[in-house]
Amino acid sequence: MVERNRFGNLVPHLVLWIGIIIVAFPVYLAFVASTYDQATIANGQMPLLPGTHFFENYYRTIFIGTSGTTREPVGQMLFNSAVMALSIALGKIAISIISAYAIVYFRFRFRMAAFWLIFITLMLPVEVRIYPTYKIAADLNLLDTYAGLALPLIASATATLLFRQFFMTVPEELVEASRIDGAGPFRFFQDTLLPLSRTNMAALFVILFIYGWNQYLWPLLITTRDDMQTIVIGIKKMIVTSDAITEWQIVMATAMLAMLPPVAVVVLMQRLFVRGLVETEK
Amino acid sequence: MAGVNFSDVRKVYPGGVEAVKGVTFDVPDGAFCVLVGPSGCGKSTLLRMVAGVETVSAGAIKIGERVVNDIEPADRDIAMVFQNYALYPHMTVYNNMAYGLRNRKVPKPEIDRLVRDAAKILEISDYLDRKPRALSGGQRQRVAMGRAIVRQPKVFLFDEPLSNLDAKLRVSMRVEIKKLQKSFATTSIYVTHDQLEAMTLADMLVVMNAGLVEQIGVPLAVYEKPTTTFVAAFIGAPPMNLLRVQAEELAGIGGLRAVPAEGGIVGIRPEDLDLAPVGSAPEGAVALPLTVEAAERVGPESFVYGTLDRGGTVIVRLPGQAVPSIGEKATAVARHGKLHIFAADGRKRLDS
Known part of the structure; x- marks a missing residue:
């Protein structure tokens, strides 16, 4: 036990606060910037206290959009991002828990081959297989669709491996007890394995939701229509480099809005998330 | 109700390891059969084959009149x-x-009645709404028993159910299991490596070693007349003293119709030995001069460990707490008629 005196407590707190300030200050600045009118920021001033245009800016951002650069309001982008992130997270969990179940609990021909194939795909992230993936998506008429946004990102080796590791720690006797209790493979999966995986699924959901939400390259390729843009792409497109003035207050408001859903997911699922990472309920 | 019948049951694991090498015996209807043996003797595998969580490589297992392979x-x-x-x-x-x-x-009402009845018998009615995590080891054990009882099966199978409990709880659960089994009169097969558990629970004791049955019988009969040196050493604690003897010595002990030329093994249980001062052994008795190496006093009895002058070690169980001091010379004297004589390879009992 570390000795507790005032000095001993002070130093860690100081270090923590410095860390917090370093991490949080840019976010705070973005928030401040999103509450002024265009002229203030364009003049090169950067006040440290929030301004008075909060409601006006956010209303415009969500429902109208920037005047020149993107025609779509951010509300639509938020919706697109949410659909994509949710489909990726839920799709990945569903696919990987089923494939892990097959690999761990069933003895079939080429079981190990299947496992290694899944394992090898770990080495091929989206960026590496971007051309063939795009070609397939295009041939299947998936451009500018939600399916096109989510499907190619769903197949997941990481999540399959994670569930596989978890299933291997479930005691063999539980399977045997289930068999004696008259539960077939499906009932065992539904009545025992799924409830036991609850915290793992929650942890994965948080990670995968953020992963999906932050996708940049793939949505950039697969969407061309403005009303299919995700918010991450939207921010990029709002920043003009040529003749017009970037409406920084709108860009910052968009950035703030883009941050909210992942933060909400983390905060709401924090308890389950932490339990899923550290504790196994067996 | 049904008995269980094993006929030449074998288990070969992929890779060629033979865990059970041809086992044949009958568990009569309503009997409490205990499979006992050291770890790796195949007892658990045999039980798991009855349960059906392990496949049967060869032979047949019957529950009642039905082959269940x-x-x-x-x-x-x-x-x-x-x-x-x-x-x-x-x-x-x-x-x-x-x-x-x-x-x-x-049907639901039937389930409710069965579960509540079982809970009442096992005294876990107060915990019905708890999760297993919130229960102690003993309580979990009761729930596991309850899960078995509610089904009202033809056969109960126990796979070392008490080995995760502390010593005190183990004794009380042991008594309880025995009582429950008697009141249900359900055929039971119980696997354990604890010979005390085996002795106290069994109607029928099956001693296994290296995938084979060594001996089957009523516990006390197995204790009194072990048929091999393995059983002799395994059943009883501390284990039986086993001494290798020459043919002439064996002839001197007597009680044998024919003395094998290669000699044999004589077994004496620690409680069948007495300690006498050097040179005071009665005429004609089997006397073993020894040097005391160590003594354990456990309260009601004491165990004396000695090195024999003829080589080898011996354990003597003395009532009470008076033990000789370490290094002292003494003679261990075997009580009359309490010798066990085995063939030199230990696989056969020679006296009857």
Whole structure:
């Protein structure tokens, strides 16, 4: 036990606060910037206290959009991002828990081959297989669709491996007890394995939701229509480099809005998330 | 109700390891059969084959009149209690017990009645709404028993159910299991490596070693007349003293119709030995001069460990707490008629 005196407590707190300030200050600045009118920021001033245009800016951002650069309001982008992130997270969990179940609990021909194939795909992230993936998506008429946004990102080796590791720690006797209790493979999966995986699924959901939400390259390729843009792409497109003035207050408001859903997911699922990472309920 | 019949049952694991090498015996209806042996002797494998969670490589297992080799565990009408309890961690005690019945489509009121009855018998009625995590080891054990009882199976299977409990709890659960089994009169097969558990629970004791049955019998009969040196050493604590003797010595002991030329092994249980001062052994008795090496006083009795002058060690069990001091010379004298004589390879008993 570390000795507790005032000095001993002070130093860690100081270090923590410095860390917090370093991490949080840019976010705070973005928030401040999103509450002024265009002229203030364009003049090169950067006040440290929030301004008075909060409601006006956010209303415009969500429902109208920037005047020149993107025609779509951010509300639509938020919706697109949410659909994509949710489909990726839920799709990945569903696919990987089923494939892990097959690999761990069933003895079939080429079981190990299947496992290694899944394992090898770990080495091929989206960026590496971007051309063939795009070609397939295009041939299947998936451009500018939600399916096109989510499907190619769903197949997941990481999540399959994670569930596989978890299933291997479930005691063999539980399977045997289930068999004696008259539960077939499906009932065992539904009545025992799924409830036991609850915290793992929650942890994965948080990670995968953020992963999906932050996708940049793939949505950039697969969407061309403005009303299919995700918010991450939207921010990029709002920043003009040529003749017009970037409406920084709108860009910052968009950035703030883009941050909210992942933060909400983390905060709401924090308890389950932490339990899923550290504790196994067996 | 049904007995269990094993005929030439074998288990070969992929890779060629033969865990059970041809086992044949009958467990009569209603009997409490205990399979006992050191770890790796195949007793658990045999039990798991009866349960159906392990396939039978050769031979046949019958429950009642039905060969169950290829029948799913759920359809064998058995219930099993596991060493680590194997309770469903996410279900309440009630649901743990009700799960098997629900899968069998037993009507709801019937399930409720069965679960509550079983809970009452096992005194876990107060915990029905708890999760296994919130229970102590002994309580979990009771829930595992409850899950077996509610099914009212033809055969109970126990796989070392008490080995995760502390010593005190183990004794009281042992008594309780015996009582329950008697009141249900359900055929039971119980696996353990603890010879004390085996002796106290069994109607029928099956001693196994290296995938084979060494001896089958009523516990006390096995204790009194072990047929091999393995059984002699395994049943009883501390174990029986086994001394290798020459043919002439064997002839001197007597009691044998024919003395084998290669000599044999004489077994004497520690409680059948007395310590006498050097040179005071009565005429004609088997006397073993020794040097005391160590003594353990456990209260009601004491164990004296000695090195024999003829080579080898011996354990003597003395009543009370008076023991000779270490390094002292003494003579161990065998009580009359309490010798066990085995063939030199230890595989056969020579006296009757």
